[in-house]
Amino acid sequence: MAAAMQMLAVCCAAVRGPVAVGSAARRAGARMTTVTTAGAPVSTAHLGAALRAQFPALHQTVYDGRPLVYLDSAATSHKPLAVIEAVREFYERDNSNVHRGAHALSIRATNAYEAARDKLAAFVNAASRREIVFTRGATEAINLVAATWGEMNVRAGDEIVISEIDHHANIVPWQLLAQRAGATVRYARYDASTGGMDAEHMISLIGPRTKLVAFAHVSNVLGSIAPVHRLVAAARAAGAAVLIDGCQSVPHMPVDVQALGADFYVASGHKMCGPTGIGFLWGRLDVLETMPPYQSGGEMIDQVTLEGSTFASPPGRFEAGTPAIAQAVGLGAAVDYLAGLGMANVEAHEHDLARYLVERLSAVDGLALYGPPRGEARAALAAFSVAGVHANDLSTFIDQDGVAIRAGHHCTQPLHAALGISASARASLYVYSTRADVDALVESIVSTQRLFAQLGG
Template identity: 55%
Template sequence: MAFRSHSGSQQTSGVALHNASMRGVRDRPAHIEQRGLSYRRSAVAPYETEPMLASTSAADSGRQLGEGIRADFPILNQKIHGDKQLVYFDNGATSQKPKQVLEALREYNEGYNSNVHRGVHFLSAKATRGYEDARAKVAQLINARSSRDIVFTANATAGINLVAQSWGRKHLAPGDEVIVSVAEHHSNLVPWQLVCQATGATLKHVPLTRDGQELDMQAYAKLLSPKTKIVALVHVSNMLGSLLDTEFVVEQAHKVGAMVLLDCSQSVPGKPTDVQALGADWIVATGHKMCGPTGIGFLWGRQEVLEDMPPFLGGGEMIEHVYLDHSTYAPPPSRFEPGTPAIAEAIGLGAAADYLQDIGMQNVQDFEQDLGGYLYERLSSVDGITIYGPKPERRGSPLCAFNVDGIHPTDLSTFLDFEGIAVRSGHHCTQPLHHALGISSSARASPYIYNTEAEVDSFVEALNSVIDILK
């Protein structure tokens, strides 16, 4: 309800003032967002900021990645199947969470669990600031121009579906073409199949090079035409480990007026990501592969592109005004975040972004290159093994997908588990890629920042033993 000041002019209600202040939190450019702050009610102002105690990290303690940060990940310190020390090499599917992320989740759930954006009470305002600060932390991690360029989604899959169903349904028509590749995760393939079926557009696929190690960029260039409206490709393959030539992809796509979406699910966790330098129109990534919780991911898009996209899902929070027969919609990112969001998970993702930034993404990349090279070298010594993808120097990830002659990968993974080694087997949500390679499945070992060369040695020793048993 509005009230009048002593001068008689109409003033904004307390609710509107609070909502305006929360919009201010959401709208701050990424480079001026506050990091590492907690909030307390003050008699002077509704909220003041005070710095939290700095968390222990590899950057501020001088510890090394690998063994030096394992204490941050309590789940790794366990034995399974009786006396087998856990070796977790399934990070390509899901990484583990450090204590800093677990604590952020606990603090929210125990201390200020509340809904965001519209509440004027203490808990709601604190939750809102935590949620929006998490958006700013993600923006900083990938060097976005503004936190408003970050849309929280359930995962990378949800982000791709958002682009396909919003931008795709608006801009695609019969005769238009969408380019993906044979190496895509199903989450960057099935959504485009659905939208092409709905709009009449044609789906085209970039093949592999003749050696089957990476995408064929010459073939990609030949697929492009004025009919191409969007190119959606994986930045780092979750099976081959190959790194996309993004500069070439973006330059060639934009020459014909096509948009570019990059699936960065495997690259954001392991290498410096600068969306302004990448030049794509959208990227997606998921929290559970980058030390964060499940159920949260993000879509980054250029602001003018996001503003051009209509809502994908309708409901509360994403609206400006609602009438009985029509509605108007909030600007991005709110337009794409209907209903109560995954608040705890977003705050946890912000803590994960802090953790990785404290380490330094260049340090992460250097460590992964070294450990990935060591894993590739040790695996190469195993008799009868085939490792898929390029040599280590051309990889964007330390993961290695492989098969051993005469042994099914699920049998390998099952027997390795008995030895305490967690690897993945199957098609890794890349059935077309496996078909292109002439195989139905593979095993995959994917280390991350807390794994060690000693664990690689244990894995290869166990693998050789398992091969002897199964053969």
Template identity: 50%
Template sequence: MEARIRQDFPILDSQIKGEPLIYLDNAATSQKPVRVIQAITDYYQRRNANVHRGVHTLAEQATRQYEAARDKVAAFIGAQREEVIFTRGTTEGLNLIAAWAGRVLQAGDEVLITVMEHHANLIPWQEVCRQTGAKLVYAYLKDGRLDLVDFRAKLNSRTKFVSLAHVSNVLGCINPVEELASWAHQVGAYVVVDAAQSVGHLPVQVASLDCDFLVFSGHKMYGPTGVGVLYGKKEILTKFPPLVFGGEMIASVSEQEASWADLPYKFEAGTPPIAEAIGLGAAIDYLADLDMARVEAHERELGAYLLAALKQIEGLTLYGPTEFQQRVGVFSFNLAGLHPHDVATALDYQGIAVRAGHHCAQPLLTYLGQGSALRVSLALYNTKEDCQALIKALEETKEFFHGLG
């Protein structure tokens, strides 16, 4: 599977500083297969037109492709097409949901999130709580994953929204959303799921998760940047008002008032990310052809292998679960006595791309007692040889810097 798949990603043939590229920064963004690149190029070369606005041939072709992408997203996550709203990415989706929450929340209400959240699922809630007088409540960790006892204890009748990552972009742990959503719904809370780190790596079905909202980005699942998806249950989206106004999201407009288009169009004002949505549709076709169960199995096998190897490195402190159950191939760690940025730079000289920093999760890093960490993240095109090269490079980097000391 690996050799054939790698041929689909031309960037993997690149060299970095004279070394073959080993790309291990997939939690930040994934590489794009030829199918996605060609779909975007084809749109601009052959079908470039605005959607929903014209009866000429190019407009109709563009509209068909754009709406076909929506159908693909809906099928991929098990949603109705009316429940799929195209956004610019996960961040915009979470901001829209938080803004809607501002219409619902009152002083004394609570929003429950976790300490592992990406800033995109934290700062919007800080802001809406500040504006409404609601309280932002955090659930914390136990053994490198969410403390379920703490989470459940903090759910109460004042909890109106629960928002959490399906998979942590730092810890790599998979949160048991089905169970958490059941608890949240028992107290009448809406459940928001950030699926940015899961939807390209695990089979994700909104019905089984029973979340009220789910968001993700195209660029982390082999699609283009600049497009994402906001899923919401139809009965909830029907009640929520639009927050962005202009062309395309209206049914009619008079001098003093307007009425809104049906779902999902009332939430897609202006020219949407047409080429990007078409590219996302191509990425979904690619993943569907591979079969997400096979993708998950490959990454689980590779992740378990890499986790075992990382645990053998002396002086390496791993954050998150120490066993591979309930996690994905995202590993954050530090090496004793070495700054993460120095290690990342040394790895780059060997062609290995990893991430160093706070990973847009400063409250989590602070909770862990760290200012920054290295992060290695796997994708379907990574191999055991990639993992072996990483382990060798980490050991050599340790020896080099300790030798300087």
């Protein structure tokens, strides 16, 4: 017990002080890394257990005192105390509108809001803080690009290349844009042999008429990781722009937007320990400067006269009205938290969990697992079906054991059609997750299987 408490203290300290990545993290294919704070190493295999004290929502019971086992982090993550306290402190002390007030509260609020932009810019290695546009989330960020850059650049006869495995938020905006412009949307297919998008098929679809290539960095159902550099290179060779959905990558691995080479990158704050209602669009500054406003009103203007208006430079041009100030402050605190842990350490911890998740689920009789067959090739989430038990029933029954997963089509109906199923169950893990969580999931699945077998389906 004393050793466990010491490990907890060391790991929790990681969010407040420098973190060094152990040498194992620098070796390709390493299965374990260390977090070093105050000279004490802690294996990232134990990171989840050590950090749980920082997440108050995880310490509750449901249904007759059963401990909560939260495995729905791909839908939304829980929030550490540092984020909760940052939002509360803003409302208790600094609550004011930003940018135009000259009083102390407005100055503090403005400084905190813009500091969050600086933190995000550093977190994804943007070339300039002006490349970070705050949005309500990734969905709004994609719609912003479709309604501004898309309306300017996509014309009749042009093509937009996306994938059938993507989230609806990275499909529907492009369908609507294509309808308005008279363009065509082409879809890269699911590859059953790899359990991910067929990258070769996507590359074959990219041609002289392609104006945009858009895809998820990590699939929210399959957990597959896209070969970003190959796809970006193919788009660049055709003169096409690239948008990447980073909702399942930014919270879980180091992301360097400059190194990836895309034009746009989007993510949602609530999946990376931040509040709901906030996310961001990263765009290359030279591209953002060519784009018209997304919405009009206050904050996004330069000059307004009765004869007409001029608009602010990015990012202000795309942030009309009073922004989500407290949410941005909370997102800034979440970035501080994750940066303190070190994203290489987060990634190593989750790769360990992914391997264990795949290993345990693969051993369950009658369970069909979707996505890459090896844990090393996927993120720490897994969608699956259990023979004789509908995904919705499975989710409902294991919820009675305190195990929270998601069931349905996960906003990926085209992918589920390709898989030949209407719904799947999905377990998704995060930095606070443990192998014990996976064990509880498998135990509950097996128990539910037995119950349905006794009931004859």
